Amino acid sequence: MHSVEIRDLDLSFGAIEVLKGLNLNIEDGEFLVLLGSSGCGKSTLLNCIAGLLEVTDGQIFIKDRNVTWEEPSDRGIGMVFQSYALYPQMTVEGNLSFGLKNARMSKDEIAKRVARAAEILQIEPLLKRKPAALSGGQRQRVAIGRALVRDADVFLFDEPLSNLDAKLRADLRVEIKRLHQQLKNTIIYVTHDQVEALTLADRIAVMKGGQIQQLASPTEIYNRPGNRYVADFVGSPAMNFIEGLLIEDRFEARDQVLSLSGYPFAKQPGGPATMGIRPEHVATAAAAESLPFNADVPVEVVEPMGSDTLVWTRIADEPFRVRLDGQTSIQPGDRLKVGIDLSKASFFDAETEVRL
């Protein structure tokens, strides 16, 4: 059974088309992340699912029920906003129970649900406080609690961690994942942060220009990106790209020629293409010797990041990043031997940018 199903969804504001013929099926209990840069339509899509925006065309089903014309409160969803959106004049308890009171639920039931949500999120000591007296992390917990008490089938998260500082974000991220494992609700989670996407998702939908570029598991997205945009957007530091020419079983880039045996092409290649390789998949020193592509490159900039070190070099006059172990000692001006393992590389058509 599909938990959420979106069929041919269009949304335009006047002449501006934000979503174009979008189709998406989300399984029961799945954690789906909508990932994209700002303006790609991911939040718009979430608002459409929530019923906060009227769609121009298409249908939305939640639990096999057509909810296209339903009010947000009747769709069986709970939503968490980036700005928390807590009602400032109400206590935490008031915030949690507001929706239930609107649904004319009995006092006992409200108290029971609030107590349960407070227990799950460990916010019991805060129940009598106003949102202004809470820290950012506590506020976001309350916001999650507000979705929780609704006992919704689907939780919608709209960049819930973007307003928090880095450490708190990492903590709450784990908690959201734990919460999902415990409750097993369907979650649709919007973010522009690829780390959140990769760590949380069962499946990631990478969006651009109102369309889904690739919908796949985090491993698939990371290791076998469907096109150049996805390859470039996911992964930090970003993937290296080398422009070149595919001729039969060779890839020619400037003065280098690579044999292509060992790369599983989806279709018979030929013509201009781009090779992509992630910085951590570049082999160095002795390991590089045995690989088909290897070069001796100058080190330009070194960025030590503790656990690993990022080295900026140049191949064929293009910036080229290599990720090394954090303990490596290397200085700008040194020379580094690099090699590329083709089984870990990706090739994209230079014109369509689709994976080959």
Add this chain to the structure above:
Amino acid sequence: MVDLTSSRYVEGPRGPKPRRSFSRANIFLYGTLIVVSVYYLLPLYVMVVTSLKGMPEIRTGNIFSPPLEITFQPWVKAWAQACTGINCDGLSRGFWNSVKILIPSIVLSIAVASVNGYALARWKFKGSEVFFTILIVGAFIPYQTMLYPLVIILREIGLMGDLSGLVLVHTIFGMPILTLLFRNYFASIPEDLHKAARVDGAGFWSIYFRIMLPMSLPIFVVAIILQVTGIWNDFLFGVIYTKPETYPMTVQLNNIVNSVQGVKEYNVNMAATLLTGLVPLVIYFVSGKLFVRGIAAGAVKG
């Protein structure tokens, strides 16, 4: 041991930069402020001292000198005995008329305008922008052009000369500016809050009363101040749409001050004027802080 005082610091600037209290900029700034204050406060001072003098003392002509003998008789006379036309019960009649006009006008205009502004800011409907534009244009049309049509309208619906007719006029004329004020304020309340309330199942009125209203005290104070001053100080509508028994305080004040019979009682006139101006003044003093907060908050977005 290291000698900290001599080794750590070198000669030269250290800590906060010293400021002179009698710098040229300060003298200029405070000088200007004092001059402007005197300019505005002097007439008020003259009014207060004159209202506390008896007529013989006023005739000596020293308008700036403080009263030799303080008397509250002019105030009593202005409030309870001064004559306008055939009525000799002073300004008290006009005061209560003004109160009867003011309170319903404020309640009605603010209630309607706040809902208007809320709807225009948060429940955009087809043509809402056009509606808003028309409403704002209304604020720029000179009142004079509408005086006579309104006389006819009020006569036709039977409210001409009645206090409720004037209440209606004040409510209508307060609408554009108040709607603009409320719309801008509600637009500055985060949209996510509105969305969250909708997900929580709150409707139009529920969001208005339970979410928006409790957050909007400053802007309500601003609206109340604007309306109190506007309506209380109104003379034009008061003189046109009421009759002598129902004249508001301002019209009555004019009739007292401008009466051509008998001796001009400057002390009574001054006292009457001060009495009339007292209500807006009190409102300003009581709510000054909230007023500034509300104006600042409402002015951010257009």
